[in-house]
Structures are given as C-alpha cells and as structure tokens.
Amino acid sequence: MTTTAPPAPRPDAAPTRPTRRPNAARAAVRRVTGVTAPYGFVAPFFMMFLVFGLFPMAYTFWVSLTDRDLLRPDDAKMVGLRNYIDLLHDEFFWNAVKNTFELMLLCSVPQLAFALILAHVLNARLRGRTLFRMGVLLPNITSIVAVTIVFSQLFSRDFGLFNWVFSLVGVDKIDWQAGEWSSKIAISMMVVWRWTGYNALIYLAAMQAIPKEQFEAAAIDGAGTWRQLWHVTLPALRPTIAFTALVSLIGQIQLFTEPLLFDISPGSVSGGTDRQFQTLALFLYEEGFRLRHFGYGSAVAWLMFLMTVILAAFAYVVTRSSARIGGARIARTRRLGRGGGSRVTRPAPRPTATDGDSRPGGAR
Amino acid sequence: MSVTIDKATDADEASPEAAGHAGGRRRLGRPATTPTAPDERRGLLRYPFLLIVVVLSAFPVYWTFMIPSRTNDVVGQTPPPILPGGHFFENARRVFDTVEFEKALVNSLLVAGSITLCTLFFCSLAGFAFAKLRFRGRGALLAIVIATMMVPVQLGIIPLYIEMQKFGWANHLIAVIAPTAVTAFGVVFMRQYTEQAIPDELLEAGRMDGCSTFGLYWHVVLPGLRPAMAVLGLLTFMQAWNDFMWPLIVLSPQNPTVQVALSTLAAGYYRDNTLVLGGTALGTLPVLLIFAVFGRQIISGIMEGAVKG
Numbered sequence: 001m002t003t004t005a006p007p008a009p010r011p012d013a014a015p016t017r018p019t020r021r022p023n024a025a026r027a028a029v030r031r032v033t034g035v036t037a038p039y040g041f042v043a044p045f046f047m048m049f050l051v052f053g054l055f056p057m058a059y060t061f062w063v064s065l066t067d068r069d070l071l072r073p074d075d076a077k078m079v080g081l082r083n084y085i086d087l088l089h090d091e092f093f094w095n096a097v098k099n100t101f102e103l104m105l106l107c108s109v110p111q112l113a114f115a116l117i118l119a120h121v122l123n124a125r126l127r128g129r130t131l132f133r134m135g136v137l138l139p140n141i142t143s144i145v146a147v148t149i150v151f152s153q154l155f156s157r158d159f160g161l162f163n164w165v166f167s168l169v170g171v172d173k174i175d176w177q178a179g180e181w182s183s184k185i186a187i188s189m190m191v192v193w194r195w196t197g198y199n200a201l202i203y204l205a206a207m208q209a210i211p212k213e214q215f216e217a218a219a220i221d222g223a224g225t226w227r228q229l230w231h232v233t234l235p236a237l238r239p240t241i242a243f244t245a246l247v248s249l250i251g252q253i254q255l256f257t258e259p260l261l262f263d264i265s266p267g268s269v270s271g272g273t274d275r276q277f278q279t280l281a282l283f284l285y286e287e288g289f290r291l292r293h294f295g296y297g298s299a300v301a302w303l304m305f306l307m308t309v310i311l312a313a314f315a316y317v318v319t320r321s322s323a324r325i326g327g328a329r330i331a332r333t334r335r336l337g338r339g340g341g342s343r344v345t346r347p348a349p350r351p352t353a354t355d356g357d358s359r360p361g362g363a364r
Numbered sequence: 365m366s367v368t369i370d371k372a373t374d375a376d377e378a379s380p381e382a383a384g385h386a387g388g389r390r391r392l393g394r395p396a397t398t399p400t401a402p403d404e405r406r407g408l409l410r411y412p413f414l415l416i417v418v419v420l421s422a423f424p425v426y427w428t429f430m431i432p433s434r435t436n437d438v439v440g441q442t443p444p445p446i447l448p449g450g451h452f453f454e455n456a457r458r459v460f461d462t463v464e465f466e467k468a469l470v471n472s473l474l475v476a477g478s479i480t481l482c483t484l485f486f487c488s489l490a491g492f493a494f495a496k497l498r499f500r501g502r503g504a505l506l507a508i509v510i511a512t513m514m515v516p517v518q519l520g521i522i523p524l525y526i527e528m529q530k531f532g533w534a535n536h537l538i539a540v541i542a543p544t545a546v547t548a549f550g551v552v553f554m555r556q557y558t559e560q561a562i563p564d565e566l567l568e569a570g571r572m573d574g575c576s577t578f579g580l581y582w583h584v585v586l587p588g589l590r591p592a593m594a595v596l597g598l599l600t601f602m603q604a605w606n607d608f609m610w611p612l613i614v615l616s617p618q619n620p621t622v623q624v625a626l627s628t629l630a631a632g633y634y635r636d637n638t639l640v641l642g643g644t645a646l647g648t649l650p651v652l653l654i655f656a657v658f659g660r661q662i663i664s665g666i667m668e669g670a671v672k673g
Contacts, residue, residue: 035499037497042493052542053543056523063522136418137659139425142428143651145606146647147424150425253516289525308516
C-alpha cells in the first residue's frame with residue numbers, strides 16, 4: 001500500500017481553486033487525493049527510517065560476515081561466522097561486556113531509585129514548583145560531552161574538587177581514572193547526575209495520573225506518606241518504572257561518550273590504560289573506526305543488538321504481567337476521550353511508550 | 365490543619381500530600397500509634413531536600429563557567445577557587461584561537477536548525493495524517509512507527525558510514541542532518557497533540573471551503589499546532605545540539621560541530637582546564653539560554669510525552 005505514496009501530495013493542489021466544479025467531479029478528485037494523500041504525508045518518515053535506520057541495521061549483519069575495512073570498502077571477502085568466532089575468543093570483547101554490564105547496574109539502579117524519591121517529593125503542593133522542576137532538569141539539557149569534561153576536571157587527581165574534599169576528611173588522593181572501580185563509579189556518577197532529574201519528571205507525570213482517591217483510601221487506612229509511596233504509588237507506577245528501566249538499560253548498552261572522554265591519555269579509545277572502563281560501544285568504535293575492521297566491528301554491533309532485544313523482551317514480559325496487575329486501570333483512564341476508530345484497543349502493554357524516546361540519548 | 369482547604373488549593377495536582385494531610389483524620393481515631401508528625405516534618409524537610417538537589421544539579425554547570433573565569437595557576441591551587449574571577453573573555457578568546465570554534469558554532473547552528481525545521485514539518489504532517497485522516501493500514505503503520513522507537517538504530521553506524529561515503533556525504537553536514545530529520549517520537553507526539561487540539565468540525569469546515577488535504581494541514585492544522593511545535597522544536601534543537609557520537613564519526617576535526625570541537629579540545633589540551641572548560645561553557649551557553657527562557661515548555665513537553673502514547 002505504501003507504493004502509492006510518492007506521487008501523493010502533488011495532485012492535491014488542484015481542487016483548492018475556488019471555482020465551482022460539478023459536484024461529482026470534485027468528489028472524484030477528492031476521493032483520489034483523499035486516498036493517496038495520507039500515504040504521502042506519512043511516507044517521509046518511513047523512507048527515512050528505511051534508508052538511515054532499517055537498511056543499515058540489516059546491512060550490519062551482512063558486513064559482519066565479511067572481512068572488509070575502511071580503506072578498501074568495495075573489496076569485501078565473505079568469511080562466514082569467522083568474525084563471531086574470533087569475537088567470542090577475544091578477551092577485550094569479554095572485558096567490554098563485563099564493563100558494560102557493571103556500568104549498567106551502577107548507572108541505572110541509583111538513577112531510577114533517586115528519581116523515584118525525587119518525584120515523590122516533587123509531587124506535592126510546592127511553592128516555586130516550576131523553578132524546582134527546572135533545577136532538577138538542568139543536568140539533562142547539558143551535553144554529555146560537557147558533563148564528561150566537567151566531571152573529569154572535578155575528578156582530576158591533583159586539582160580535582162572531589163580529591164580536595166576527600167583530603168579534608170583525611171582520605172588520600174584517588175587516581176579516579178586508574179582504578180577498576182573508582183573509574184566506573186566516576187562514570188556512573190556522570191550518568192546518574194545527568195539522568196536522575198529527567199526520570200524524576202517522567203515519574204512525576206505518571207504519579208499525577210494516579211487517582212487521588214487511592215491515596216486518600218490509603219491515608220484513612222493509616223499509611224504515612226512513605227508507605228503510600230510503597231503501597232500505592234509503586235504498584236501503579238510499575239509499567240512506567242519498567243519502561244524507564246528498559247530505556248536506561250538500553251542507553252547503558254550504548255554508553256560511549258563518557259568512557260571515551262574520561263580517558264586521560266589524549267586520543268585513546270581503549271577506555272583507560274588497562275581497558276578498565278572500555279564499554280562495548282567504545283570497543284565497537286575502536287574496532288570499526290580506529291582499527292578500521294568494519295566486519296569485526298559490525299559483529300560487535302550485532303551482538304549488542306541481540307543483547308538489546310533480549311533486554312527489551314525481558315522488560316516487555318515484566319511490563320505485561322505488571323500491567324495486568326496494577327497498571328491496567330490507569331492505562332485505561334489515560335486512553336479515555338480519544339476517538340479514532342482504527343486505533344486498536346490494545347491491552348495496555350505500553351502506557352508510556354513514548355517517554356524515554358523524547359531523549360533517545362543521541363550519542364549513547 | 366484543615367483538610368478541605370488543603371485539597372481545594374491543590375486543584376491541579378493529584379498529590380499524595382493532600383492525602384497525607386487527610387491522615388489528620390486518623391489522628392482523631394487512633395491518637396497513640398502513629399501521629400502525623402512525620403508527615404509534617406516532611407513538609408518542612410521538603411524544601412531543604414529539594415534545595416540540596418537543585419544545588420547538586422546546578423553545581424557542575426556553575427563550575428563550567430567558574431573555572432574559565434580564573435587563570436590556570438589559580439585553578440591548580442590546592443583549595444580550588446570557589447568564586448568566579450575576571451578572566452572569562454580572555455579564556456573564551458583562546459578557545460577561538462585554538463580550535464575551529466567559530467565554524468563549529470555555525471555548523472551546530474545549521475545542523476540543529478535544519479533538523480528542527482525538518483522534524484517539525486515532517487512530523488506534524490505525519491502526525492496529522494495519523495490523527496485525522498482515515499486510510500487503509502493506518503493502525504498497522506502507526507504500530508510500526510511506535511515499534512521503530514525501540515530499535516537501537518545507532519548500532520547500524522558502520523553501514524551508515526559506508527552509505528554516507530557512497531552518497532559522497534561523508535564529512536558534510538547533510539550526513540548529520542539527514543538521519544535524524546524525522547523521528548518516530550516526533551510523529552507520535554504530534555499525532556497525540558493533533559488528535560486533541562484540532563476539532564473535527566474545524567476540518568469539516570475547511571473541507572467545505574474547498575481545502576485540499578494538504579491545504580487543510582497548512583491552513584487549519586498547522587496554526588493550531590503552534591504550542592506543540594514549540595515544545596517539539598525545543599526538545600529537538602537541544603538534542604541535535606548535544607549529539608556527539610555520529611558527528612564525531614562522520615565529520616572531520618576541520619569541519620566539526622560544537623561537541624566534536626569540544627572533544628578535540630578535551631583530548632588535546634586536557635591539562636589546560638581554563639581553556640577546555642571555557643570551550644565547554646561557550647558550547648553550553650546556547651542551550652542554557654533556551655532552557656532559561658523556555659524551561660516551562662520543555663518540562664511540560666517531557667512530562668506530557670511521558671503520559672501519552
């Protein structure tokens with residue numbers, strides 16, 4: 001059906017002329033343009049996605065089966081699964097996998113927990129509400145590059161503010177970049193700093209959709225505000241939490257800018273001298289664009305894609321089951337008042353399908 | 365403490381706070397077990413807590429602007445300086461002398477501007493079609509749009525790079541603009557807004573007046589979408605301005621965006637803190653200004669994007 005798309009918007013212009021036509025002819029023109037115009041309107045998205053999204057994704061798999069590099073892009077040799085076999089025996093790859101998953105936990109868990117608490121506090125009668133919300137969101141509007149540069153300065157061994165504060169309480173200078181864990185903690189602090197406020201606003205929006213009566217009922221039963229958070233808010237928010245967790249985890253699989261720029265040696269892409277904070281995305285960048293092993297790099301990309309799919313499937317199952325328990329009612333009230341016959345009444349698996357993607361986290 | 369007044373003044377927020385105060389009733393019933401004191405204490409603690417959070421949020425940004433206002437020898441002292449000095453413009457000039465920062469600013473402006481305009485046009489057009497026009501396969505196509513949001517297309521960068529070389533676009537700004545010119549998020553966002561904000565009667569009236577389908581979009585829908593356009597435009601612009609990985613790969617250091625220029629600065633001159641953070645401050649300034657002016661809209665955009673869909 002999309003094949004009718006390209007010529008669509010053009011013939012549209014005709015019937016705008018104010019001259020009166022016989023009704024039948026007008027209706028005929030209308031019928032044709034009315035049928036094709038919508039396809040023309042939605043075509044740009046699908047064309048762009050095909051050319052710059054889907055095709056490269058699929059092509060990645062094909063490239064990953066070849067031995068080719070940047071310098072001779074047309075001279076590709078099929079090597080079958082060779083790249084994947086090599087990859088599974090590459091200790092740097094496994095190192096990157098380990099680092100990525102460690103960072104994933106270090107980044108996502110505190111970020112979402114803080115966000116939840118913050119949203120709970122923000123979800124109240126507050127003076128200067130907008131100002132507080134802006135203050136909370138401020139980290140998210142700065143670029144990841146800027147965040148990493150500033151935090152690298154704050155974490156610097158000799159002149160950094162963190163080490164100075166630590167020295168006040170008698171802790172020796174920490175060489176943040178050098179340590180296996182200190183470097184990861186530093187990187188996760190950058191991520192947590194940048195994303196906590198954003199997620200808090202997402203949770204806040206979801207909290208405000210919870211019917212007030214539920215809180216009142218809980219209060220009558222004697223639940224204080226923090227027990228309300230636990231027994232009323234959390235169950236109702238479960239789909240949202242699952243979704244933000246998914247978005248955050250996927251973002252962490254692609255963690256790139258922070259480990260790239262946190263590295264102290266100029267131009268290094270190995271994620272520290274011992275690769276102690278090289279992530280998968282950084283490994284992909286090193287193989288694909290530094291060493292110019294296109295095939296090998298594509299194999300890395302494809303395995304990252306598989307991990308993403310597995311995570312997404314997992315989150316989908318969690319969301320589905322929890323939506324059946326707690327979130328269904330809320331999802332349904334949100335859907336009220338929206339017509340549109342063809343809008344399928346899907347059973348609530350994604351009440352918040354759009355949130356994370358307002359920031360797909362471009363660079364990660 | 366008056367429960368009813370609390371609720372009345374709190375009309376626009378579904379707030380557990382109101383319910384928390386309603387717990388006052390409980391005090392009458394069971395005075396001994398759990399008094400409401402924790403609730404009230406939280407009411408008082410809320411502001412300091414939020415204040416600390418805001419200070420922690422703002423501090424690195426403040427640091428970005430404070431460091432370049434000092435000189436390198438002051439920055440290197442053991443208790444680092446906390447207050448700003450008067451050397452900001454001097455360090456800013458050094459940034460322009462060191463990397464192609466003017467070009468980077470112009471490039472970033474071009475890239476983010478074009479992406480924003482394309483996104484607004486194509487997304488509102490598609491959003492209008494999905495919201496108001498009936499056509500076969502609409503539900504399926506919309507489902508595909510939503511599904512694409514979950515596909516991590518960033519992982520296709522190697523073939524995308526090969527593709528750009530084939531097009532002859534490598535190292536040209538178009539290579540950065542084209543892949544993000546229409547986003548699924550934008551389409552869904554616009555569809556949602558169009559459905560709510562544009563009454564069907566208005567479209568019927570436009571039809572009666574002889575508008576074509578595109579004419580309807582241009583004359584009837586577009587003017588009604590202005591608030592949503594503003595929000596989507598702001599989010600898109602800031603995101604495009606901050607994007608890093610793809611520009612880093614596809615552009616050369618001689619033709620950078622701001623973020624790429626900053627990474628060059630950070631990698632080459634990492635000991636020169638006032639220079640590197642001076643560049644960072646300059647590169648952050650545009651989005652900070654936008655945020656200062658349109659913060660309210662940006663927040664509402666994020667929060668509405670969260671609930672809908």
